[in-house]
Amino acid sequence: MATNSKIEWTQMTWNPVTGCTKVSQGCKNCYAERMAKRLQRMGSARYAHGFTLTLHSDLVELPLRWKQPRVIFVNSMSDLFHEEVPLQFIQRAFEVMGRCPHHTFQILTKRSERLRDIALQLTWAPNIWMGVSVEDSSVLSRIYDLVLTPAHVRFLSVEPLIGPIGNLPLNGIDWVIVGGESGPRARPMEQEWVESIHEQCEQARVHFFFKQWGGKRKDLTGRLLHGRTYDEMPPLAHQSGGQTLKLCGA
Numbered sequence: 205m206a207t208n209s210k211i212e213w214t215q216m217t218w219n220p221v222t223g224c225t226k227v228s229q230g231c232k233n234c235y236a237e238r239m240a241k242r243l244q245r246m247g248s249a250r251y252a253h254g255f256t257l258t259l260h261s262d263l264v265e266l267p268l269r270w271k272q273p274r275v276i277f278v279n280s281m282s283d284l285f286h287e288e289v290p291l292q293f294i295q296r297a298f299e300v301m302g303r304c305p306h307h308t309f310q311i312l313t314k315r316s317e318r319l320r321d322i323a324l325q326l327t328w329a330p331n332i333w334m335g336v337s338v339e340d341s342s343v344l345s346r347i348y349d350l351v352l353t354p355a356h357v358r359f360l361s362v363e364p365l366i367g368p369i370g371n372l373p374l375n376g377i378d379w380v381i382v383g384g385e386s387g388p389r390a391r392p393m394e395q396e397w398v399e400s401i402h403e404q405c406e407q408a409r410v411h412f413f414f415k416q417w418g419g420k421r422k423d424l425t426g427r428l429l430h431g432r433t434y435d436e437m438p439p440l441a442h443q444s445g446g447q448t449l450k451l452c453g454a
């Protein structure tokens with residue numbers, strides 16, 4: 205339940221919750237659902253319930269055992285702000301993250317309304333980065349919910365980008381990740397949608413990370429934009445400067 209990650213913008217995943225339910229078009233081809241069902245078929249005890257929401261209380265304190273600084277994506281196999289995750293469970297996860305100042309934790313949700321509603325009941329340590337997923341312009345309200353939270357670092361995961369975004373409200377946003385959908389049912393992403401977001405980030409001086417073009421064979425489409433990679437991100441918890449860090453091998 206802690207695994208090294210192939211995701212370009214993180215180092216590893218920590219999943220004290222698994223399973224989820226779909227909330228918007230961005231969920232249509234959910235990778236976590238495919239993976240959970242696959243692991244269930246393989247007999248993994250953690251996925252005995254497949255993609256049904258499951259709490260793993262015994263894993264909440266796991267990051268305390270990792271001594272080396274790590275960049276950790278929280279709940280890659282679920283959504284920490286899912287309505288069935290009790291507030292006390294979320295508070296406990298935040299408390300553990302606060303006790304690990306050497307790690308950087310990246311939390312991503314599509315349930316921005318719940319995030320907004322309970323944000324003041326959580327303890328926001330500087331090493332907790334909070335993000336919302338924004339797949340197209342119909343869910344821009346998630347960004348307005350995010351900026352109401354006292355998170356020290358706020359980010360957007362614009363992935364899978366399945367439609368033009370238009371004007372992104374970037375006030376109070378530190379980092380934007382953009383990526384196309386990958387896998388057998390990948391929906392197309394237009395280059396001009398990516399370029400528009402890149403330009404807006406440059407103008408607003410927001411860190412920009414281009415993850416992938418996606419498609420059925422993402423290994424063939426790669427992650428070059430204008431002939432180069434964009435791997436910017438805010439400074440990690442254990443870094444003092446604002447340098448760009450390259451986490452992936454690409």
Ligand code: SF4
Pocket residue numbers: 224225226227228230231234235236237280281282283314
């Ligand atoms: S919120 Fe995330 S984990 Fe949950 S169904 Fe949607 S894409 Fe999958």
